[in-house]
Amino acid sequence: MNRYFVSISAWTIVFASILFLSGCAYFNTMYNAQKKFEEAEREVEAPPQQTEPGRPLPQGTVQPRPVPIEKYRKVIETSAKLLENYPKSRWVDDALLLMGISYYRINDLARAERKFSELTTLFPNSPHITTALIWKARVLSEQKRSEEAIELLREGTGKMKSGTRKADALFLLGNLYYDLKKWGDAAEQFHLSLQQKQRGEQRYTALYRYGLSLYNSGKHAEARDALSASAKASNSIAQAYDAYVYWSRCELALQNPAQAEAILLRVRSSERFLDYTDDIELELANLALETGRVNDAMTLYQNYIAEHETGEGRGLAFYRLASIQRYHQVNLTLAKSLLDSVIRCGASREIADSARMAIDQISKGLLALEN
Template identity: 25%
Template sequence: MKIRSARPSLVVLLVSIFLGLTSCVYFNTYYNAKKYYKDAVKENIDNESGQPKTQNYNKSINSAARVIEYYPDSKYVDDALLIMGKSYYAIRSYPKAKRKCEELIANYPNSELLYEARLFLGKTYIGMRRPDQGIAILNDLWLEGGVPMEIRLEGQRALADYYYENENYRQAFLEYHKILDKMKDNSLRADVRFQVGECHFKLKEYDLAEVEYARVMDEKPSRKRQFDARHKRALSLQKLGKLDAALKIVERLLKKDIYYTWYEFANLSKAGILADLGQYTEAIELYDRILELYPKSFTSAEATYRVGIIQWKQFNDYDKAKEYLDKVQSEKRQSEFFEPAAEIANNIQYLQNLNFSLDSLQLDVDTLSSHLVWLSEYQDTVLLDSVAFDSTITLSPDTLEQVSQMPTPSPELPEHLIERYGNPNLPSQGMPPQTQTGAPDQTGVTGEREIRLAPLPPDSIQVYKRLDEDYLALTEYRFRLAEHFWQRFENVDTAKVIFLDLVEDDTSPDVQARSLMSLYYIYKQTSPDSTGPDSLLYSIHDKFPDTGYDNWVRPKIGLQPLPEPVDTLVEAYLAAEELWLSEYRYVDAVAAFQDVIANWPDSDYAPKSQYVIAWLQERKLENVDAAMASYDSLISWYPQSQYVSIARKKIAPPPPDEPDSLEVLEDSTALEAAVVVLGDAPPGTGPPVMLNEEDDLLNYIHANHLYPLVASEAGIPGEAYLTFVIDVEGRPKDFRIMRENPEGFDFGLQAIEALIGMRFKPGYRDGEWIEAPMNQVVEFSP
């Protein structure tokens, strides 16, 4: 009896043990999923990299998935679904997060986790850039009865964060305030109060921001939040002009070892405050120290930019300013200061080029003037110059004999001329020097660069002709210099002095008129209530009647405008361009450009039109034979055009075949440039991107001779801003030139050629590649 009664007991015991072990296994699997998720959240609290740390989130997803797969009837399945949804949300895999939240809501309508699943579904919709659906869910959670308070608060916090990230700071401020007094967790309340301060700071309400940052310390902020609040309070005081108080807070932060991790930000702010206090030398020393301690960082990039600005604005040292601004890219190209630094550096380079051109012209004027002295003093007037000789004398034996008997110039020249220009009678010295090193001019921005002058004319007539050209060029370049100081550097005083001087210079009436117009705008900006600018309008009207300048002035002084002349050449070219760029009627565009050439064959628009015809035939109409013929015509008809170098490259014969004895590898360059091997599109949404680096683009421009010839030879940098479409296979199309700077060199057309040779990854949405627009600035630097 004892033996028989023992068997059922043993079976029951074994079954109990098995069920207990099974229960322990799936609980442990769920426990691991929950633990990995908590660890992931903890390690991402102070993560400022911009990308989540994903290892523990992925472990959490895998453990939760095992619970669902192996124990589908357990009570932890809804928990596992929520953990997966929250983890996918955290690593920004929004479509998967959405799917898991919806599975929980659909399959477990009575789950205690239902509200939290709806919360993360709303946050996921916002992450997927479907804010209307997300905001509706979060607002329902706030208004609906029975929703736990922590869910309601987290939903409103997510809503407030969404408004803040989308720069709707007023709405974000209201949402943060809605939950601030309802939060019991002091640490979370400290975070929200800090965000309230951030809203005020973004709205430039620095007095209110300073108060909110100070109140953060009344809560229980984390160490990082303590530093952030005190640091931003100092920046608010700096904006309010309370520099001593701001400096005290920053220096106090730098004395506390617990904030050592964030010293770089405090040092950066301290340097900025020192600069605002006028202690520029101390500020630069601290910025340079930051460069040593934190190289290749966003902090060092900003420090480099700030030093460049100080060197420019405070010390007027353009060379030093450009040196620092050029370094921003090497410090951290992704920095927000990269583009403004590059723009200012380009403006300084342009200023240096202008000054160099002015130096070159002035040197040419001085050299030509001295050459005139030499011609008048040491070349006998009986010796006819080359122009007069060729045009007026028919040589006869008697005439030749007379010429041979004429006295030659004395080899003895005044010492000051020999010292400066050399002795033309000595081959070793030759005529006045053709090169000279230019010294810095009054602006202090032109470093030593070799100036190369054109050969001196052989006679006075050509000397006077070149002097007239130089004087016209000098006035034009001086106008550009003044315009650059005014518009790019906001140096109105220097610009006014130059414009006023040009108004008195009669060399170029066009420059006179433009200078008066510029002075009018300057006075309107600086003295809007003054009647002084009106007198400039009447000066333009009186000095330049019945011109385009007069027509501009007339409505401002109560006169009827002049009848507008029609420039049929420009109209015809623009109409052809419209057919090409806006209507995409390439055949009609070719015909229209051909009409431009036929009607105005000697205009500047003719070679440009011929180049566009060839480009359209090659790129859009895919008629290679016609394109080659058009390139050949361009070379024949317009041999001096800047487009000829490109055309010659297009029609050049292919390189000779390699000998059979050598192994010839297939050239896949063109294929690689045009085709990108695409796998599955990632989840979420993303724009198209160029896979090449900016340096690759610039190298491609130079390697393929795409730098406009005139600009390249003059050392003129440029840029073109383009908008175009990247198709689903990563190919660019439908280009539009939005802006060229400077205009007139065809940087836009060459930029299109360069971008066609680049590699792109298309945009994507919800796991699929899509056709999407893209913008790109293409820079040209010598």
């Protein structure tokens, strides 16, 4: 019997057959736990709900379905009954895994970690070892123990057989390094995960993050190859958009400004990215500034401000205009005024903090000139 957690529906068929043939009580207990677990997982793993039919979720946001807490509690209760009443059943490791995942889903991380540790310690030959290691690493990450999660996965992946589970582990390891901004290590793990048999959309995300990790490592030629492939393949509109933008930035870093602009113009003309029209206008303005077309950049930023009364993009446009006045036009008074507008118009915290710092520096400079 294949006891790996690859096909939950396959599990259901197998358990149903065993239950019919044997009538054993512990099989019945495990079958009920598995069925309830399958129902809960289907709800959690369903595609995110959208605020408007046909409209993609805004970039960088997630709107998952509610966790069916009561169903997971039922899984825990039923699995615990099997452990208590049938401690020598061949399904004990399966029950521990179901309990660990269920505890994770309801955010009881301490108990989740304990169940995964029990499984890996008591059943070193269980077919669920790889799955348990991956879930335990997720628990450690949620507990802000990323270094422990990394150590666990680095040790574990070396012993894993090739396949989708190893791909999952390497992908998670890449994400842990990515979140820590350890770009070289992240790129290495994403690259290794791409060499395994990987699940559909996860493969595109691994390719995308591999490209971003290379970009942040300064390896722009390699990043360009990964990001261009990601941009063309990804089913996620937000991810594809970002991949195109960073592909353009790679071309600029490689001294190909015409190609960089062509990529952005292609995105602007695509119906697929209509929800990112405002973002692409700012990217084109940034490109103009980076390539020395200061007057063109000023016009684009001013047009953006005129067309948008609120929003983080407006704050960024003011900030860029202030930079032009400060470094290109050397008009410190106007630069300071524009930076004041950055703070007032609802810019992101990062941009607003940068504006305050710049105002302080300019104020000191103006004071020095007066004296």
